Amino acid sequence: MMKLRRYLRGSGRVLAFVFIASIIWLLFDMAALRMSINDVNSQMLKERVIKEREIFKQQSKMSQVIKGGFGHPVQRVIPSVKQASNEAMHVHDLAENVYRGRRKGQIITDKRVDSKENDPPKKLQTEKPSKVRVDLDINEQHQLDSSKPKPKPTTKTAAKVVVANETKLQSSIQEGKIVELPKKKDDVAPKPQGNLNIGQAKTTAQFKVEKEKEPHPVKTTTKPPIKDVKSQVNRTITETQVKTAVKDEAVKAKELLQSVPKHQEKVDLKENVTVVRKEPGVHKVLSLDMTQAPRNPNAVGQFGHAVILGGEEDAEVQKRWAEGHFNVHLSDQIPLDRAIPDTRPETCKDNLVHNDLPSTSVIFCFVDEVWSTLLRSVHSVLNRSPPHLLKEIILVDDCSTRDYLKEQLDNYMAQFPKVKIVRLKERQGLIRARMAGAAVAKGEVLTFLDSHIECNVGWLEPLLERVYLDRKKVPCPVIEVISDKDMSYVLVDNFQRGIFKWPLVFGWSPLSQDYIKKHNMTIADPIRCPVMAGGLFSIDKSYFYELGAYDPGLDVWGGENMEISFKIWMCGGEIEIIPCSRVGHIFRGQNPYKFPKDRQKTVERNLARVAEVWLDEYKDLFYGHGYHHLLDKNNIDIGDLKDQIELRKKLKCKSFQWYLENVYPDADAPVVKAEGLVFNQGLRKCLTLHKGSLLFETCDLNQQSQHFNYTWLRNLQQQNVCVAPQNKEGGVGLFLCERANVRFRWNHKLGNSALGDHFITDYTGRRMCLEAAPKGDDVLLRLCDHNSAFQKWELTHYFA
Numbered sequence: 001m002m003k004l005r006r007y008l009r010g011s012g013r014v015l016a017f018v019f020i021a022s023i024i025w026l027l028f029d030m031a032a033l034r035m036s037i038n039d040v041n042s043q044m045l046k047e048r049v050i051k052e053r054e055i056f057k058q059q060s061k062m063s064q065v066i067k068g069g070f071g072h073p074v075q076r077v078i079p080s081v082k083q084a085s086n087e088a089m090h091v092h093d094l095a096e097n098v099y100r101g102r103r104k105g106q107i108i109t110d111k112r113v114d115s116k117e118n119d120p121p122k123k124l125q126t127e128k129p130s131k132v133r134v135d136l137d138i139n140e141q142h143q144l145d146s147s148k149p150k151p152k153p154t155t156k157t158a159a160k161v162v163v164a165n166e167t168k169l170q171s172s173i174q175e176g177k178i179v180e181l182p183k184k185k186d187d188v189a190p191k192p193q194g195n196l197n198i199g200q201a202k203t204t205a206q207f208k209v210e211k212e213k214e215p216h217p218v219k220t221t222t223k224p225p226i227k228d229v230k231s232q233v234n235r236t237i238t239e240t241q242v243k244t245a246v247k248d249e250a251v252k253a254k255e256l257l258q259s260v261p262k263h264q265e266k267v268d269l270k271e272n273v274t275v276v277r278k279e280p281g282v283h284k285v286l287s288l289d290m291t292q293a294p295r296n297p298n299a300v301g302q303f304g305h306a307v308i309l310g311g312e313e314d315a316e317v318q319k320r321w322a323e324g325h326f327n328v329h330l331s332d333q334i335p336l337d338r339a340i341p342d343t344r345p346e347t348c349k350d351n352l353v354h355n356d357l358p359s360t361s362v363i364f365c366f367v368d369e370v371w372s373t374l375l376r377s378v379h380s381v382l383n384r385s386p387p388h389l390l391k392e393i394i395l396v397d398d399c400s401t402r403d404y405l406k407e408q409l410d411n412y413m414a415q416f417p418k419v420k421i422v423r424l425k426e427r428q429g430l431i432r433a434r435m436a437g438a439a440v441a442k443g444e445v446l447t448f449l450d451s452h453i454e455c456n457v458g459w460l461e462p463l464l465e466r467v468y469l470d471r472k473k474v475p476c477p478v479i480e481v482i483s484d485k486d487m488s489y490v491l492v493d494n495f496q497r498g499i500f501k502w503p504l505v506f507g508w509s510p511l512s513q514d515y516i517k518k519h520n521m522t523i524a525d526p527i528r529c530p531v532m533a534g535g536l537f538s539i540d541k542s543y544f545y546e547l548g549a550y551d552p553g554l555d556v557w558g559g560e561n562m563e564i565s566f567k568i569w570m571c572g573g574e575i576e577i578i579p580c581s582r583v584g585h586i587f588r589g590q591n592p593y594k595f596p597k598d599r600q601k602t603v604e605r606n607l608a609r610v611a612e613v614w615l616d617e618y619k620d621l622f623y624g625h626g627y628h629h630l631l632d633k634n635n636i637d638i639g640d641l642k643d644q645i646e647l648r649k650k651l652k653c654k655s656f657q658w659y660l661e662n663v664y665p666d667a668d669a670p671v672v673k674a675e676g677l678v679f680n681q682g683l684r685k686c687l688t689l690h691k692g693s694l695l696f697e698t699c700d701l702n703q704q705s706q707h708f709n710y711t712w713l714r715n716l717q718q719q720n721v722c723v724a725p726q727n728k729e730g731g732v733g734l735f736l737c738e739r740a741n742v743r744f745r746w747n748h749k750l751g752n753s754a755l756g757d758h759f760i761t762d763y764t765g766r767r768m769c770l771e772a773a774p775k776g777d778d779v780l781l782r783l784c785d786h787n788s789a790f791q792k793w794e795l796t797h798y799f800a
Contacts, residue, residue: 282352285580287457290383291337301334304341304489304584324370324452325588326484331372336379340489340584342457343480345524348580349458357464359391360538361443365433366451367398369405373452373586375412380455382416389460391443393419396436399427427596429556435549438541446544449583450535454482454489456582463538463581466526471540472573476532477581489584494523497577498531499664503625504562504607506531512666526576530569530664534561536583537575547571548647551609553639556595558603559610566614569663571653604630608638613645616656618669620739624712631713631740668800674710674749676796677701680772681757682789687779689718692734695777701796710795714745716759723779728764730781746770749798755784757792 301307307330309317320328362381366374374395381393395413397405413419422436438446445467447460459477466475476498481490495511511527521527551563568575595602608630611619629635660667677699678687686699686706700706708718715737716723722737722744737744747760759770761781769784769791785791 281355283355285348285351285353285458285461286386287342287349288384288386289339289457295337295339296335299335299338301330301338301487303339306483306486306488307334308486324373324586325590326370326373326452326586327487328370328372330487331370331376334372334376334487336372336376337383338376338454340454340456341491343489343491343582344456344458344580345494345522347522347524348462351462351524351580353461353465354468357389357461357468358444358540359389360445360447360460360464361392361394361437361441361541362390362447362449363394363396363434363437363441364449364451365396365398365430365437366400366405367427367433368400368402369451371404374405374409377449377451377453377455378413378416378419380453381449382418384455384457385460389464390418392441394437394441395419395421396433397421397423398429398433399424429596431550431554431557431560432552435552438544438549441541444541445538446541447538448536450585452482452586452588453536454584456480456584459581459583462578466576466578467538467540470574471543472568474532474537474539474568474573474575475526475578475581476529476537476575477583478577478579479533479536480582480584482584482586484586484588494579495521495527497527497529498533498565499667500531500562502668503622503627504559504610506533506561524579526578528663529575529577530659530667531565532561532575534564535585543573547573547651548644551613551644553609553641553644554606555597555602557591559606562607563610563614566610566656566659567653570614570656570659571648571651601636605636605638608636609641609644612638612641613648614656617671618656618660620671620712621669623739624673624714628713628742628745633740670799672709672711673714673800674795674798675707677706678708678716679794679796680790681792681794682774683772685772689721689734694723694732694734694779696772708795710746710748712800713739714747716746716748717744723770725761725763725768725781730764730768732770732779732781748793754786757794758784758786759793760784 295302297303309330313329317327317329324331362385364374364377378393378395381390393416395409397409400406410421413421420440422440424433424436428436434448437448445464447463449455463475463477466473478492478496480492482488483490493510495516496508497511498506499509500506511521515521547564547567550560554560554563565575591599604627607622608627611622615622623631630638660669679685679699680687680696683696685696687708688695688697688703688706689708690705697703697706705718708716710716717737720737721734723732723746724735724744725731726733735744743763745761745763747762748758749756755769761768761770764781767784768781770793771780771782771788771791772778773780774790782788782791
């Protein structure tokens with residue numbers, strides 16, 4: 001006891017007090033924490049009860065549509081929520097939706113409807129609308145008359161479906177377009193060759209009618225797993241699994257409402273047209289992949305898998321190869337709406353885009369395209385594009401000769417109101433066909449695609465987002481590969497951009513690691529692209545015409561990608577590759593169609609026009625890489641360039657040197673092949689131009705009279721004075737340079753030839769070489785001798 005009192009004296013008493021107080025405080029803190037946990041648990045329990053009730057309501061409404069379970073792990077069923085039709089849509093028969101979902105005051109017909117609920121609904125019978133078809137003659141000035149009234153849809157019963165609230169008129173009905181599926185066997189479009197599944201698209205107008213009705217199941221596809229796909233396909237999903245998935249997806253569907261753009265509609269009373277006004281804001285990219293029915297996971301080529309046909313089919317494959325210069329026999333067996341792997345970088349799925357993106361017209365130009373690849377291209381756009389952004393699909397037929405691309409194509413496309421067919425009366429080529437498609441397009445953005453592609457999920461919105469942010473940006477998707485042999489969908493390397501090499505040959509090149517690190521680039525960032533591939537890109541329609549569209553002087557195909565790329569960059573725009581937009585493309589070994597004129601001459605002529613208008617002093621690099629013959633106007637006429645030169649001045653475009661320095665700085669583009677002093681190995685002196693004569697002096701870099709250029713046109717010149725043979729008999733003189741004159745061309749440093757150090761002329765008809773006289777200042781022309789030091793020359797700097 002005495003010891004305890006001793007410890008509690010002085011400072012010991014203070015420590016004991018602090019210790020006891022700490023224990024009491026700890027007890028109070030634990031009690032408070034326990035109370036707060038109880039409150040949180042009770043609140044979570046309440047929220048859980050509320051969610052369970054809402055899920056139960058959603059589940060009861062879907063009980064009739066999930067009886068069949070899931071078709072494939074790539075497909076998942078989620079409940080449709082009001083205003084969520086832009087995220088994923090399932091194609092239904094419009095008429096049946098009207099019948100089944102009719103509610104009082106929602107639908108009115110021209111005839112009076114009996115209001116008794118027990119009466120069976122009367123079916124709407126509508127005639128199949130005639131396909132929109134436009135015949136164009138390029139030689140005639142064709143202009144669309146927007147003032148002409150558009151045809152109204154006709155029906156067998158003269159019935160007309162409208163929304164009761166007249167302020168919500170359906171835009172598709174005003175345009176005279178009705179979505180309808182055939183009710184009888186006689187109405188079915190002719191079945192194409194091969195095992196082709198027909199996917200059917202639904203217009204935005206349909207979803208406006210349906211969005212106030214009971215929710216329908218919608219389908220989306222996600223990226224299929226790379227491994228063990230077959231085992232997952234064959235796995236049976238029990239009813240319990242389905243119910244569990246539906247509960248999870250019901251919660252996700254609510255969250256989806258936060259990201260889907262909501263629309264406000266306003267009626268323009270003057271035009272009696274519904275104008276869509278969209279609230280500002282952003283949403284996640286919509287990963288749509290619609291299909292009419294659950295996909296058959298065992299279908300040929302499904303999910304982009306490679307297909308190896310049996311040896312007994314090799315003969316048929318070879319027989320039909322020439323139709324498209326790829327495996328046409330296999331293509332015809334693959335479903336038109338097959339799934340392909342989602343190859344986007346993972347972060348792309350969370351990217352945000354603006355709600356009020358511009359609409360686009362997708363333009364396909366084709367001539368004698370294979371039936372299955374053309375239809376698969378169209379279906380991929382219809383199935384994977386947000387309907388409110390897809391204004392139309394324009395098919396420009398460049399005077400095809402195959403029968404199935406005529407009436408049969410018209411009949412097939414009649415079921416898709418957004419598809420229009422433009423037929424050219426005579427063969428015009430890709431360039432003018434695109435201009436014909438652009439002339440009738442109504443979308444704010446033009447999207448050009450090749451006719452043998454497959455668009456991937458989420459492909460469209462990232463392109464339109466770039467145009468939305470800057471109307472002078474021209475975005476291109478990442479072009480992935482569809483194998484021409486086994487039709488598999490193949491991923492490509494990241495950080496690839498389009499470039500050119502001389503003489504204006506397009507190619508792909510990876511970004512350097514230094515560039516990627518310097519700009520802190522991620523795998524999903526847009527990539528500045530010096531030259532586009534040309535087949536697939538989007539561009540603001542008004543900006544396209546501000547740039548003068550394509551040069552109308554270009555023929556058929558070839559060089560148009562160079563022309564529009566230089567024009568965009570040098571006149572204030574930018575070209576970008578968007579990694580979050582992916583499109584597969586069949587790369588063919590050669591063109592399956594014929595050129596109206598010689599193919600090589602057509603391409604050379606087009607490139608010469610591009611060089612003369614856009615390359616400035618660098619155009620000699622083009623001619624110097626094997627195109628000297630194009631300088632002779634007697635060999636080829638590249639046409640009048642006056643309008644294109646005036647357009648460049650009007651747009652105040654920058655120089656090609658600016659393009660090389662700011663857009664493509666790593667291009668190999670020296671203005672001359674070599675420059676500096678011209679040293680003769682025999683005399684040990686340098687060539688000098690003095691008072692209009694050639695002589696030799698002691699080499700001096702400071703003497704400008706000793707500086708010569710060896711150009712890409714193979715001229716040895718100083719300023720505009722060239723060294724050339726005086727005549728075919730011999731002798732050397734000085735003359736004003738002529739770019740097209742073969743007289744001024746010297747072959748020098750041609751590979752590892754024994755005469756590589758010589759200046760050789762072919763003008764005299766014999767192989768003659770430039771030679772320094774052993775004595776005096778004469779420059780002679782003598783028969784070439786690889787042992788003569790007086791015929792060997794060196795310039796100070798060689799660039800190529």
